[in-house]
Amino acid sequence: MTTGEEQKKLTTLSIRERKNAGKKIAALTAYDFTTATLLDESGIDVILVGDSLSNVFQGNETTLPVSVDEMIYHTRAVQKGIRRALLITDMPFLSYQVTVEDAVRNCGRVMKETRADGIKIEGGLPIIDVVKRVTDIGIPVMGHLGLTPQSINVFGTYKVRGVQPEEQQKIIDDATRLEDAGAFSIVLEKIPADLAQKVTEKVSVPTIGIGAGPHCDGQILVINDLLGLNEHFRPRFVRRYAELGESIRTHVRQYIDDVRNIRFPDKDESY
Ligand code: KIV
Numbered sequence: 642m643t644t645g646e647e648q649k650k651l652t653t654l655s656i657r658e659r660k661n662a663g664k665k666i667a668a669l670t671a672y673d674f675t676t677a678t679l680l681d682e683s684g685i686d687v688i689l690v691g692d693s694l695s696n697v698f699q700g701n702e703t704t705l706p707v708s709v710d711e712m713i714y715h716t717r718a719v720q721k722g723i724r725r726a727l728l729i730t731d732m733p734f735l736s737y738q739v740t741v742e743d744a745v746r747n748c749g750r751v752m753k754e755t756r757a758d759g760i761k762i763e764g765g766l767p768i769i770d771v772v773k774r775v776t777d778i779g780i781p782v783m784g785h786l787g788l789t790p791q792s793i794n795v796f797g798t799y800k801v802r803g804v805q806p807e808e809q810q811k812i813i814d815d816a817t818r819l820e821d822a823g824a825f826s827i828v829l830e831k832i833p834a835d836l837a838q839k840v841t842e843k844v845s846v847p848t849i850g851i852g853a854g855p856h857c858d859g860q861i862l863v864i865n866d867l868l869g870l871n872e873h874f875r876p877r878f879v880r881r882y883a884e885l886g887e888s889i890r891t892h893v894r895q896y897i898d899d900v901r902n903i904r905f906p907d908k909d910e911s912y
Contacts, residue, residue, distance in 0.1 A: 659847055677719040677720075687729060688729070690757070691863065711733075730757040760780060782819075788801070799831070866879040
């Protein structure tokens, strides 16, 4: 990054404007201060504190167990590492689905206590009232359609969504509903590339894909997957840019060996 424009803090408006400018949006998840600092310094556009932290940080099988308090804890840490990227945090399961009033209170609390730039919520028609109300009171909303992991117990599988024509139409309709309700962008997860292209052409807000092909306005990955830290998870949409899991094991073994053989610490590392 060099120019003043590139250093400027990104806003939901600048992210929306990317669509018309034809400039792709690069997004990643982060769950801690150190990682957020590194991603921000690298020039990432959007950092999402995803409820995927339930899986990759807390070791749960699904995203369902994570709480509002835990999302707030991680988002506060991530926020301190960000100067430029747009910071979005996931609203966890049951924090926005019960009543609109409940959703407003929880989303408002997350915004007040974390300094996030916006929140992300999953689903279409059943949460449109929430998107509208939350947006109306000044909280930017990122939608999330396709494979919505908080509904995994209804889906019963993490397979690609939007294969059948009825579900394809539902995703297109939900995207339009989200846009009309005020969502500033929409994550499309694990749907066919041509469906993601249709949605992207239909709505005027940017789509951010994960396993949704190259036609989305941006892409997002879970940082642990990109870095090869989550080694057992290998869906085809993840490109591993590093093998940090293997690298960590190699270096920790080296450290153990050095300690056991009294090579660490040496004279220069002692007082
Ligand atoms: O929780 C998460 O990390 C997400 C992304 C995969 C989009 O929702």
